[in-house]
Structures are given as structure tokens and as C-alpha cells.
Amino acid sequence: MSFKAQYSRFFAAHTARLHCAPHSHHYWPDVTREAQLAYWDDSARGVDHKWDQIFGERVPAVQRQLAELLSVPDPSQFVFAANTHELLYRVLSCFDPAQPLSILTTDSEFHSFSRQVRRLSERPTVKVQVIPTEPFDTFATRWLEAVKQHQYQLIFASQVFYNSGVIGPELTDWIAHAHADATIVVDGYHGCGAIPTSLASVADRIFYVAGSYKYLQAGEGCCFMTVPRNCTLRPEYTGWFADFANLAKSQQSHVDYATDGFRFAGATMDYTALYRLQAVLDWWHKDGITVASIHAHVQQLQQAFRDALTEAQHPLLQCEQLLHHDLNHHGHFYTYRLPTAEQVTELAAQLEQRGIATDYRANRLRFGFAMYHDVEDFTLLRDVLVQLKA
Incomplete structure (x- = not known):
């Protein structure tokens, strides 16, 4: 076809x-062009009230579509941002900079992560263990050994490595061997929409980040992350979307967070790309x-x-x-x-x-x-x- x-x-x-x-x-x-115009029209009609439609209709619809695409149990586990780096840094901001931070990763992660971690490693409190992906034939074994060897606070690896196209080890083969307190982030950007993916068994254990720029075909500006349902982390890098439901209440000295994925949300962003993403996923659903x-x-x-x-x-x-x-x-x-x-x-x-x-x-x-x-x-x-x- x-x-x-x-x-x-x-x-x-x-x-x-x-x-x-x-x-x-x-x-x-082509469907993304009409979606682009729809965002403009909704903004013209709604002005300040466009957020009611975005958060009341558009965001939940795309959350449901992505949950179905990735077999995530609860659509509310998805949070959106303009780019994956913003989401990544929210996760990193959950760690106290005054305390030791041990990170396990590979030598084949995309620039946003590798650059950020190189910068963080200038702190004396941050230690980064980097596992080479080559030779590919032995990587799964070497990665599993590294996961088992140390109680890392953060583990970050790609589903598909951006600089080779090689698919990383099956998540279920190594995640169970990580320390129970480890925060695990999987970069799914080159997997989501390309490689059949089910997060059903790991969605409450990992953060999975991806976006619309590549295989989801909706262009830049709509990235997302799944957040485990039992997550109680409190990102220091936070914005008003992260407790949107309680915005009208008195803001006390204690900073509260949403109880779903939006605890990792930021602040005002352009949702045009989310409209485009919805249009792509609608097209896929309509045409099977x-x-x-x-x-x-x-x-x-x-x-x-x-x-x-x-x-x-x-x-x-x-x-x-x-x-x-x-x-x-x-x-x-x-x-x-x-x-x-x-x-x-x-x-x-x-x-x-x-x-x-x-x-x-x-x-x-x-x-x-x-x-x-x-x-x-x-x-x-x-x-x-x-x-x-x-």
C-alpha cells in the first residue's frame, strides 16, 4: 500500500x-495542516477560555490515544512539554544537588541528555557510569551486569539508539534487576511510532519519554513522558500546570503537585503540535x-x-x-x-x-x-x- x-x-x-x-x-x-488551522480557530473563539477546551478535551483525547498506542494502563500517566529536555530536567531536579547522585547510562544517548549529564558531572557529587554500546552483540550482557553492580539513583537508556538504529535490550530483561529506589528513564524517541511497543508491564516502574517530531509525524513542539502511577517525586523545576486543578485555591508555602503525570508539567506552552499529533493518530485509527x-x-x-x-x-x-x-x-x-x-x-x-x-x-x-x-x-x-x- x-x-x-x-x-x-x-x-x-x-x-x-x-x-x-x-x-x-x-x-x-496533510491532516496536520488542518489541525494547525484548528488551533488558531479555537484560540480565536476561546481566547482565555481556550484552555478549557485544551485541558478538558484535547489533552485527554491525546492521552487516551497514546495510552492505546503504547499499552499504558492509565492515560493520565502522560504529561506534555515542548521538548524532551524539559521533561528530562524535571526528573533530574528531583534529586537534591547537595547529595551524591550516581547515574548509569550509555555512550549512545542523544545530545540533550549526554550534554546535560556531562555538565552535571562537573559537580563533585555526581558520578556517571557510561557503558559503550559497541560491540552490539555483547551490549545486553554488559548492560545487565552494570545494572546489577551498583545502586544507581538514575538509570537512563534509549529504546533505539539514535546513532546506530540498534534496538536496546528488552526492558523486561533488565529493569527487574535495578535497585528498587532507582529512577529509570527510557528515551523512546526513535521507538515510539516505529517499533511496536507495550509498556503495560513497566509503566509503573519507568519514565518513558518521546515526542511527535519523528515517527509520530506531527512536527516539533509536542513531547511527552509517562509517569509511574505511584510516583511521589517532587521536581524542583516546576510550573503552574503541575497543580492546575488547584490553581484557584490559596497557594500556601508548601508546594503541592498533581497526583497524576502532570506533577511533571511545566507552564504555558503552544499546543499546536498536540493538535497535529491528535490529527495523525486520528488518521491512523480511521484507516486501521x-x-x-x-x-x-x-x-x-x-x-x-x-x-x-x-x-x-x-x-x-x-x-x-x-x-x-x-x-x-x-x-x-x-x-x-x-x-x-x-x-x-x-x-x-x-x-x-x-x-x-x-x-x-x-x-x-x-x-x-x-x-x-x-x-x-x-x-x-x-x-x-x-x-x-x-
Whole structure:
């Protein structure tokens, strides 16, 4: 089945172009444009009272949709923010800066977390244990050993690693071995909407952060986090949304929090992206589109992509350069490691000049796959690589 027609406006703006970077900047389906306008119209009608509709109708609707998508028991466990870093720092602000903080993580976390933790580690009270994800074949064992070895206060790891596309260890394989008091945060940004995910058995143990920018296709501005139902943490970095229900009451010296996920909420934000996200999830529901069906479609695309590379026989893009070869345990982008960063930059520029968009980090070149691709699209890639080889 082709989904191209649902992205007509983005395709109209990028004719004769193969966009192989949806893991970075995903095209938006047409339904998001009407959602964008709906937010404006609701703001015009409601003015100050638009919050009644946003918090009374829109937010609960998207909470229900996400709970169904991720098999989270209680929709009220979801809280929203403009970006994942805001949510992450609220979790970090629950820890007393005067007390020791021991963190376990990997060397393959996205910049918002890795940069923040590097900065925090300048404090003498913060100790960070970093586990290399490579070699991938032994990572699950090494990660489990690290989880067992120490009573970490915070454990942070990705569901799918952003710099390789490799899926991390199954959550249920290691979470039970963490110390009971450990706060566990899972970065689901490259998994949510791409990899079939059920949080049913861990939703009351972990914080799961993701957002609409990538595979949920609704653009920037709507990130979310699941919060365990028994959570009593009190983020120091807090805003008026975090106790919205009691806003009209007298504000005493003691700071109270919502009893659901919104205890980690912040303050006023633009909810346009939440409208767009609702429109995407409504479209999926209406047309019977599931994450499992999207994943199956992408796996067909990935096979066609590999076939195209095999036929092209480009000297820099061979099967051997693919970082991870367990293709059934892979996210929705492939990462190829070339000998030098200069070669990656040059090859990416050559592809861009010929209408193929990719993205790269250092000596790693990434190709992503999306609903708006068809198997036939990769004949263009094959032909371009043959031309470049000549």
C-alpha cells in the first residue's frame, strides 16, 4: 500500500526528491495542516477560555490515544512539554544537588541528555557510569551486569539508539534487576511510532519519554513522558500546570503537585503540535494503521534498500559498512560507518546534489525509511550510486 497521497503538500514542495532522513526531520501528513488551522480557530473563539477546551478535551483525547498506542494502563500517566529536555530536567531536579547522585547510562544517548549529564558531572557529587554500546552483540550482557553492580539513583537508556538504529535490550530483561529506589528513564524517541511497543508491564516502574517530531509525524513542539502511577517525586523545576486543578485555591508555602503525570508539567506552552499529533493518530485509527503495520512496511523498504545497494556496488556503501547486521532487531534507519568523516561529508553532498537527502554524524551516514516511501523509490538511489561510481 502506498501512503504518498497523504503527504501531498510536502511532496509538492520537494518534487523529484528522495527524502531518506525521516528519522531526523519527518514529513508531515496533510491532516496536520488542518489541525494547525484548528488551533488558531479555537484560540480565536476561546481566547482565555481556550484552555478549557485544551485541558478538558484535547489533552485527554491525546492521552487516551497514546495510552492505546503504547499499552499504558492509565492515560493520565502522560504529561506534555515542548521538548524532551524539559521533561528530562524535571526528573533530574528531583534529586537534591547537595547529595551524591550516581547515574548509569550509555555512550549512545542523544545530545540533550549526554550534554546535560556531562555538565552535571562537573559537580563533585555526581558520578556517571557510561557503558559503550559497541560491540552490539555483547551490549545486553554488559548492560545487565552494570545494572546489577551498583545502586544507581538514575538509570537512563534509549529504546533505539539514535546513532546506530540498534534496538536496546528488552526492558523486561533488565529493569527487574535495578535497585528498587532507582529512577529509570527510557528515551523512546526513535521507538515510539516505529517499533511496536507495550509498556503495560513497566509503566509503573519507568519514565518513558518521546515526542511527535519523528515517527509520530506531527512536527516539533509536542513531547511527552509517562509517569509511574505511584510516583511521589517532587521536581524542583516546576510550573503552574503541575497543580492546575488547584490553581484557584490559596497557594500556601508548601508546594503541592498533581497526583497524576502532570506533577511533571511545566507552564504555558503552544499546543499546536498536540493538535497535529491528535490529527495523525486520528488518521491512523480511521484507516486501521498500526505501528505493527508501519513497521512491516518499513522492513519491506529496508530490504529493497539493501537490494539497491547490492546492485549498485558502490565502494563506500557495502553491507560490511552497516553498523549492525541483526536486521530484525533494528529501528527505522540504517547507519553506515565509512573510513573517514570527510568521505561521509562528500558522499552526502553528492547524494544531496542528485536529489537524495540523508544525514550524518562524523563518519556515520544514516538512511531512514518512512510510510511515504515505496519499494520503487530505491531504484533512484541505485541509479545515483551507479553514476557516482562511474
